[in-house]
Amino acid sequence: MDEQAKKILLVEDDPNFGTVLKDYLMMNDYEVVHAKNGMEGFEKFKKDDYDLCILDVMMPYKDGFTLAKEIREKNTDVPIIFLTAKAMKEDVLKGYKVGADDYLNKPFDSEVLLMKIKAIMQRKATETVADSKQFEFKIGGFDLNSKLRFLTYKGGEPTKLSPKENELLRLLALHENDLMPRELALTKIWRDDNYFTSRSMDVYIAKLRKYLKIDDKVEILNIHGEGFRLVINAE
């Protein structure tokens, strides 16, 4: 079952600490690639697939947040853990905006890190099955191809969807007939939850409703203060 060693990209400029951490992780059966700065980290990231990234925040050439942002552009799903020097509130906040899964203040207990890693891997393992690999949805009379980003109604001309439209509709479809919390879309798609992103999301809901209008069995309902619900009515 637990076939393949999970691969971790560790980006840490302090050579001592980095090596120690790497060894520790490897002792715990992870495959670890160690990059010494953000620049190198990104190169390594591009070259391979990783199950987790651990990024130091303070680094020369390219700090951890910038690196995370670049990584996110290429891959929306890799979990990221930040290592921060002190409990800087802003740092933490900034980290979550980029879609961090966790953060740790240095110095930290290595066992805690290990637990966090395990938890994240676990989460990903169960998430992935249902979520991550599903790209085709039947939504009433529509077919959504989420990989190629198009929406077809009864085999007619496909409508092209923008990335945001596509992700939002996909998320709604994953929660078909169920509540899709506002906050979920904002953190997953917009990676930030504030007044403006929320407004932006509303704009996209409007766009989707327009697309879906031709099928009156399909509608997006609002649940005030909670989120939205993609409803597919029977014939």
Add this chain to the structure above:
Amino acid sequence: MDEQAKKILLVEDDPNFGTVLKDYLMMNDYEVVHAKNGMEGFEKFKKDDYDLCILDVMMPYKDGFTLAKEIREKNTDVPIIFLTAKAMKEDVLKGYKVGADDYLNKPFDSEVLLMKIKAIMQRKATETVADSKQFEFKIGGFDLNSKLRFLTYKGGEPTKLSPKENELLRLLALHENDLMPRELALTKIWRDDNYFTSRSMDVYIAKLRKYLKIDDKVEILNIHGEGFRLVINAE
């Protein structure tokens, strides 16, 4: 499953280091041919098929980059790993867009090399199966002979394609009706991913579209921010 020992061409002028490295690789079940300079390296390369080349950069008679370029002329697919002295900055390397799969700074950890080799072999293994050996495609009313670089429409006069046109169309055809990521073409064909190569690719997309225009069942669609899709519509 893991049938044949992978064959590695090692070109390294330092006899001590070269021998040690060769032995180390052979201990890890690779078949290794060791050449002592670029000249000899190229001779050996021509004489056999290799799964990987490891080239020292600094060598008398013919340096690693020059050798790599010659190798590339004969074979666009062999992975190449460069061994460079620590002093050399990445900037210097970037000038040589030979399509290296990786770089290693001497002195390096032999385990790291081994991991890189494994990763590269793995990558190639999954890529190669479907891809590497296919040279004829039916694209709607067209026939593409990718070996001779001919594009024929309904048995008419063949159009000659330039190398880049040909490779790009072939890559699109390999992903027929599916997304062909921009980045894939840039790394595989242009061996570099920047503003200009990207622009260049667009120019070639335009050329291909012009060729394909006579058949209105065939079109190249853009998926904004992702890549292109060669669509072949039914009758």
Add this chain to the structure above:
DNA sequence: CATTTTTGTTAACGTAAGGTTAAATGCTAT
């Protein structure tokens, strides 16, 4: 029922990506 909060809708704007064309450069073979 007045007021605040949340959502709906449309349009405008800025930025980035892609499309097109032509000129400059590079390459190869004569």
Add this chain to the structure above:
DNA sequence: ATAGCATTTAACCTTACGTTAACAAAAATG
């Protein structure tokens, strides 16, 4: 050297996206 390609660079244009703003409507609050 130079003619004839292939390819890249450049400039310029168009389209696509996403955010923001402004205003309207609906729902909650009290």
